[in-house]
Amino acid sequence: MESTTDRRLLDTGDPDPVDPDGARRANRLEHDPWRVLRIQSEFVAGFDAMSDVAAAVTVFGSARTTPDSPEYALGVELGGALAAAGYAVITGGGPGAMEAANRGAAQAGGRSIGLGIELPFEQSLNEWVDLGVNFRYFFARKTMFVKYAQAFVCLPGGFGTMDELFEALTLVQTKKVTRFPIVLLGADYWQGLLDWITGTLVPAGTVSQSDVALLHVTDSVAETVEIITRAGAHIEASTR
Structure with a gap:
């Protein structure tokens, strides 16, 4: 290998x-x-490339999502809606759900950012990225995902998406970052995970009910954008 x-x-x-x-x-x-x-x-290099990124949302999701799938269409819709609301869209820059979100943002005239990663198999940034940065180290790339985002949205995905999701939850839970919304888009896909958290982790005392409240699960792109914009307005008001 x-x-x-x-x-x-x-x-x-x-x-x-x-x-x-x-x-x-x-x-x-x-x-x-x-x-x-x-x-x-x-x-x-990452700080320099991203220095002029203002409001942005990081979108995670599976690289294996196919262009003819409902999940891909959902990603395109999400990217377009975020761009229309004034947010740049940040993804891992790869294919699948990442490409879908970048595509939606680009087609809506918004800023479409891809943060790529060196992998054992060849993978280049998707064609819908207008600002691309390639990383060798996962931890450097993860910093950029968090530092420049006002929210995270997770489309259906695998281990990589789960990794980013739980890292984001840990950073918010431990107050390493300002509390910001984490949205799981696709209720059927994510409900089992949420049920396990509330049915196993909460009773065991390893997480609290307030930790669970950090997650928003929805099927609606419009609700996703509303959650993000409402949280942004609240944070802005609290800092005045």
Whole structure:
């Protein structure tokens, strides 16, 4: 399998059978300190590219969503509605649901942003992105998703979407970021997860009911935009 920059950073490396600890430590001393400069450059490039992004919403969803699916159509509708409401749309820049949201934003005349990631298989930014930034490190890319967004919307997706969803929930729950709405768009798809959270995690005491309230589940694009704009107006009023 083709290696990636993230994998080379996170792999422990193959130890020397004669001196396993020494070989591993020597490899780290040689390579790891220099990786900091590459990581720094990714943050600098991201901050520079995104510096003039004002109001924006980050949209997550499956790269496997097909263009003829209802979920793709929902993504296009969402991207267009967000653009009409004055929001730039930020996605991972890939195919599927990400492409759909970028497409909707672009076709509505809005700003369409894609934050790509180096993967073992070839993946380029979709054609509907007008501002694209490619990252080698997931954690640098994740910072950009959060830093420049006023809300998150999750379309149906897999492990990557779940990862972003729960990271966003954790950041809001622990007050690492200003409380902002997290919308799960597609009630049939997301209801089982919400039922498990309320039926298992809440009774176990591992999350509270107020944590569950951080999530909004809906089938409506119009309601999604309303939730986001209402939260934005509330935050703006509270900072005056």
